[in-house]
Amino acid sequence: MDSSTPSLAVAEQEALPGLFHGSSSERGVLSPKRPAVETAGMADVFPYYAGFAFEWATKQLSRDGSHVGSDMTVLDPWNGSGTTTLAAQSLGIRSIGVDRNPVANVIARLRGETSLKPQLTEAPPSGFGRGFYKATDPLNAWFSDRTTRRLRDWTTALRKADGSLNAVAAVALFRVIRRVTKKFEGSNPTWVKRSKSPEDRIRIPARELDEMLLTEQRALCSRIATQDLPKVGTTILTASSDSLPLRNNSVDVILTSPPYLTRIDYAVAYARELAILGHDISADRTLRSSLMGTTLIRKSETFSHEFGPVAQELLVNICGHDSKASSGYYLKQAQQYLTDLSSGLDEISRVCKEKSLVHLVVQDSFYKDVPVPLAEICIDEATARGWVLEEREQFVVRRSLVTLNTPARAYKKSNVAESVITLRRG
Structure with missing residues (x-):
């Protein structure tokens, strides 16, 4: 498998355990941070930004199973590329x-x-997707009309062969x-x-594109x-x-990593893949605005949630910052994020059983300084x-997306931590 596919992994943070007093490394605890190159659990097939290591998730759920029972049900409400569900599946949970x-x-x-499932062993005939193609196809943001039509x-052929665009x-x-x-x-x-212009769009001869896609399908199937995964009840929603x-x-156990308050817009980051699935985030902002952490401000948002003192202090500090739009757009974006986080915690509380466990992998960050x-x-x-x-394990983060943002470097910052927070329902 070609693991050189461009991904967001190059920007992912690197954890250095042991720099906090009482940190988990002193007790030999495995860091949740994904390694620079991770092949376990097919994580390298299409790396998805953030998340945690497959090996760490497997060990965590194995430990939970010994306490809760092997018949437990595990949930990840921010499942991303499915490390939690795959780790559970590998354990028969x-x-x-x-x-x-x-x-x-x-x-x-x-x-x-x-x-x-049966895969296409040869390229579809030219014009097979004529009924699906539109002049405003979202793929035209990057590809010429001819290449978009071939895609x-x-x-279209894959949907007709399987009833859906299979994984x-x-x-x-x-x-x-x-x-x-x-x-x-x-x-x-x-x-x-x-x-920026039609001349800037990518043009790939149909035969060359066909061969690339067939090669990728064969490599993925191989x-x-x-893999040797047990067939257990795994549901992706x-x-x-x-x-x-x-x-x-x-639900007995939750293992998850909610999006961080770092203004990563996942819809923009995956705009090309969403376009393959038929989503045009430029013409229709519904999906983009619904994602937690989005940089869009929902027009209908009222920010009626009452937050705890730590969140309230953060909002006061953002509002009082002297940088442009701190008391306007950036305050609203933080309020929106905290509202989504609070709503998610409300739902977690609703679906979890008494005495259930929740493991949250979260990372601190900075707004300016x-x-x-x-x-x-x-x-x-x-x-x-x-x-x-019940427990909080801390790991120092050495590098983050802030290092890629030139204006943000002007603000002095200290190290931040990635934490594994374990909570039990009372």
């Missing part, structure tokens, strides 16, 4: 993964494949698209540019064939963390909902 981003869910399904031949075919498309559009990525790999489609008191103590905020908000803090 039932799991549910929820994410609002359909790209993340496609990747999660691929990583948990136990049997391969739609593929997406192997979709990720093959993701990998190719990500590789050939590298020039549209800037110094910040989470912000993908669009073509990789999946080497496209839904929002503030409205989980689950029954009350139905204002510390964003996300771990303390999560602890404060969770305890207000009846959760009891």
